[in-house]
């Protein structure tokens with residue numbers, strides 16, 4: 001005990017000065033102190049150890065925000081997480097490395113509906129892992145499907161869809177093969193026997209998200225009572241809002257959410273998947289639940305043209321991507337920092353609100369806000385330096401600079 005305290009106290013203290021830091025939902029004119037990969041309480045340092053910082057860094061008036069957390073990303077930069085290769089880790093590492101420049105310090109690699117053989121090959125190859133100079137941290141896998149609605153399957157291949165038969169949870173286990181590295185499962189709650197599955201997943205600490213579904217509001221509320229806490233890309237792949245039965249969208253203003261619980265919802269804020277007016281409706285109805293996700297596919301970061309998404313071929317043109325030969329949207333190619341800026345512009349929200357939708361809220365839905373998604377004392381020092389227009393200037397993981405824009409000198 002004494003020994004470890006002493007060794008921590010010997011590590012260098014970094015003081016980031018001349019900055020605005022996002023703390024307690026507000027940008028504050030304060031310094032950020034870091035030691036041993038964590039945010040440090042400077043008062044303790046002054047009073048207990050009576051020592052100043054070892055290194056002072058002038059941030060030139062930048063905003064310092066918690067690192068972005070992307071809970072729905074299917075791939076990018078030519079990599080498709082849903083393809084069963086012999087070296088899935090290499091693809092994940094590449095994406096994890098590239099997204100540092102977009103401010104993402106941890107993420108949930110997402111698999112779209114796939115054949116059982118793909119889950120069995122891919123899942124054992126993905127490990128939860130800390131981030132660092134090698135790339136963003138891996139928080140766990142997000143499995144989107146195959147237990148989703150045929151009518152609302154969107155870009156998911158129909159022949160791979162599954163229903164829950166007898167022994168529903170055992171069947172889910174058999175399909176995925178392994179849940180060790182899984183942290184989110186998206187399913188359609190109107191499916192028979194889904195309650196049992198939602199309870200079992202929740203019991204294991206896995207976040208259940210509702211999506212690709214034709215559920216009505218009472219089915220969605222029942223799913224929440226059983227433990228579901230998340231909605232997958234709100235408005236997309238679900239029943240449109242209807243005033244007599246608002247469907248899953250109605251959860252945003254439902255009075256049937258159990259006390260002390262909160263429902264979060266993912267939004268693809270790329271200006272294509274959701275009209276800005278719809279984005280504003282969701283944000284104004286339930287601002288604390290909004291989570292920005294990229295839902296990015298292989299083609300993010302690539303040139304326009306034909307690319308793959310799981311079992312499908314997709315066509316990309318600017319920020320639009322469709323299943324080849326159709327008008328079915330197939331995931332986005334916008335990066336997280338673009339989504340944050342678009343969200344702020346579209347809703348007119350504060351800088352703080354835009355930043356928390358990509359950091360605090362995803363940490364909360366994953367129940368890791370005690371270590372990520374904030375700049376509170378003793379949390380992981382995963383953070384970003386941004387300019388006033390929310391362009392990322394530098395990215396830090398565990399207190400270490402892992403990316404910096406060419407033009408930004410500190």
Ligand SMILES: [Zn+2]
Nearest residue numbers: 144154233237
């Ligand atoms: Zn989807």
